[in-house]
Amino acid sequence: MDDAxxxxxxxxxxxxxxWNLGSDSDTVNYLFTSDRESSILGEFGWNLHSAxxxxxxxxxxxxxxxxxxxxxFASESSRFQGSVSCGGEACTVxxxxxxxxxxxxxxxxxxxxxxxxxxxxxxxxxxxxxKLAEIPSKARKKxxxxxxxxxxxxxxKSEVDHLEDGYRWRKYGQKAVKNSPFPRSYYRCTNSKCTxxxxxxRSSEDPTIVITTYEGQHCHHTVGxxxxxxxxxxxxxxxxxxxxxxxxxxxxxxxxREGPLNITQSQQVPVxxxxxxxxxxxxxQIPVDEGLLGDIVPPGMRNR
DNA sequence: CGGTTTTGACCCGCGC
DNA sequence: GCGCGGGTCAAAACCG
Numbered sequence: 506m507d508d509a510x511x512x513x514x515x516x517x518x519x520x521x522x523x524w525n526l527g528s529d530s531d532t533v534n535y536l537f538t539s540d541r542e543s544s545i546l547g548e549f550g551w552n553l554h555s556a557x558x559x560x561x562x563x564x565x566x567x568x569x570x571x572x573x574x575x576x577x578f579a580s581e582s583s584r585f586q587g588s589v590s591c592g593g594e595a596c597t598v599x600x601x602x603x604x605x606x607x608x609x610x611x612x613x614x615x616x617x618x619x620x621x622x623x624x625x626x627x628x629x630x631x632x633x634x635x636k637l638a639e640i641p642s643k644a645r646k647k648x649x650x651x652x653x654x655x656x657x658x659x660x661x662k663s664e665v666d667h668l669e670d671g672y673r674w675r676k677y678g679q680k681a682v683k684n685s686p687f688p689r690s691y692y693r694c695t696n697s698k699c700t701x702x703x704x705x706x707r708s709s710e711d712p713t714i715v716i717t718t719y720e721g722q723h724c725h726h727t728v729g730x731x732x733x734x735x736x737x738x739x740x741x742x743x744x745x746x747x748x749x750x751x752x753x754x755x756x757x758x759x760x761x762r763e764g765p766l767n768i769t770q771s772q773q774v775p776v777x778x779x780x781x782x783x784x785x786x787x788x789x790q791i792p793v794d795e796g797l798l799g800d801i802v803p804p805g806m807r808n809r
Numbered sequence: 810c811g812g813t814t815t816t817g818a819c820c821c822g823c824g825c
Numbered sequence: 826g827c828g829c830g831g832g833t834c835a836a837a838a839c840c841g
Contacts, residue, residue, distance in 0.1 A: 676814055678833055691832070695812085704832090 654700070654721035661715050666690065666705050668717060674703065685709035696725050 661668060667690070674692035682689045687707035694701040701721040708714040 675812080677835090679815075680831065680833095683830065689831085693833095702832095 656718055656720045658716055658718035660708070661717065662713050663715050664713070666707060666715055667692070668705075668715065672696075672701075672723060682706055682709070687712065694723060696723070699724050 667674070673695040675695045676690055677693050678691035679688050680691070685706070685708075687709060689704055689706035692703045692705065699721075701719065701723050703720065704716075704718040706716050708716055
């Protein structure tokens with residue numbers, strides 16, 4: 506909670522691979538901002554590239570491409586600033602205007618994998634010979650590589666590991682993380698038709714930072730909030746259900762394509778409407794809620 | 810009693 | 826081929 510734990514109080518975290526969140530070969534971009542005041546956040550937006558970032562130019566104020574995993578950072582003061590926009594299969598994050606060029610090789614192109622498919626079989630793999638992880642058995646034939654959903658990771662300063670985000674999650678695993686004293690927890694959305702998963706782990710560099718990684722997108726609405734629609738938590742969640750525009754809400758953070766924004770506790774802040782063309786919103790109408798990831802991941806990069 | 814968490818075992822991909 | 830580490834399963838324990 507104090508800056509003493511911040512690896513880089515000056516505004517950026519280290520750019521090495523200490524923040525590796527994935528075990529696979531996904532390209533990972535790490536986005537960090539200082540946990541200082543929002544002025545820094547507003548100016549920096551997104552700060553750095555992973556060493557594995559593509560060679561594309563940094564058109565968006567620091568980060569140019571997201572292949573499959575984005576990492577943002579929410580400050581302790583429950584503020585987040587920056588933007589997320591997506592185009593095609595790739596997602597860009599930046600403080601400026603965006604709209605990815607669809608670059609990248611996100612492994613979500615398999616049309617048979619759809620997190621919102623209503624015909625998803627029970628996720629429990631039933632293939633003969635053992636358990637098949639990560640994707641439904643229907644979409645996974647023998648010899649097929651694992652196919653990952655796009656992933657988005659956020660870093661939040663919080664004493665609580667599992668941040669409320671409006672969805673109900675069931676923990677299905679926990680693993681020790683190499684080179685980290687903190688375990689990684691695996692959660693699955695309790696909705697049987699929803700394939701969204703998330704990982705929660707605490708940074709070994711800064712134990713005050715919780716790294717939450719979402720994979721997939723919800724195909725259902727959030728559950729209600731018990732207290733006036735807002736989770737009373739240090740990292741405030743802003744219920745995105747009421748949002749008429751394509752803002753990106755997150756526990757304690759607000760993602761918007763437009764300029765810097767602040768979220769205060771238990772307060773929903775109106776923001777400018779997102780241009781539908783950029784985010785490929787089919788209509789300017791109130792979007793059907795597709796859950797947290799549905800907000801974070803614009804339609805352009807969804808499989809459907 | 811139903812839903813969730815815990816936890817050891819197992820599977821898979823990758824690097825060597 | 827083997828070992829390692831990440832990810833998942835599933836039975837048992839736990840909890841409201």
